[in-house]
């Protein structure tokens with residue numbers, strides 16, 4: 001276990017070997033996990049109502065989101081929640097109409113809803129996280145964003161924080177390179193590789209259960225769980241070495 005003695009002088013709460021920080025985006029850097037959760041709920045509830053009538057059991061934007069959807073690539077999230085309800089749909093094609101009863105169609109509808117909500121409300125950051133990223137860079141560490149979202153580049157741009165990262169591995173690059181999504185470690189490993197280090201020199205910052213699981217599976221030097229929703233124990237169980245409510249706590 002890589003518990004860090006708070007009495008020792010570790011830079012930014014990290015083991016000495018660490019030279020690279022890999023940050024998840026939604027829920028770690030930006031306040032967008034709740035936007036995703038709301039879009040998933042609207043999409044799944046519309047689908048379930050249509051399929052099962054008004055007595056359907058709604059998608060739980062906390063429990064179902066955390067367990068089946070959070071941190072995963074879009075289509076993986078769609079498949080994973082439907083499977084939890086015993087529903088198997090055809091994969092469909094990328095140009096399926098939004099909302100069509102296929103994995104592609106429902107995933108397209110979810111993205112439409114996310115983009116609508118972000119367009120209305122903009123993208124907010126967690127100021128403590130941004131201070132932490134700046135402090136890491138000032139301390140000479142390299143930084144990357146590793147997010148399952150295919151909207152990562154636009155979100156970073158909308159939040160005005162693109163320039164704070166040396167590399168980006170996201171839902172688009174994962175698809176291009178055929179990388180399996182979180183909880184597989186491949187996206188984080190690609191992030192470390194992009195910055196020229198092995199996993200043993202990199203730290204993962206994650207708020208999603210699938211994300212800390214990916215960090216643990218990749219053999220990273222340290223996995224920091226960021227608990228925004230009161231799931232500290234579950235984050236530890238899935239692989240976090242330490243859990244904080246905000247990265248500010250590590251400054």
Ligand SMILES: O=P(O)(O)OC[C@H]1O[C@@H](O)[C@H](O)[C@@H](O)[C@@H]1O
Pocket residue numbers: 025026033036037069070071072073074077111114147148149150151152171208
């Ligand atoms: O639909 P997008 O923007 O490609 O994002 C995919 C997933 O990206 C993850 O970062 C979020 O935790 C999920 O909620 C989201 O669904």
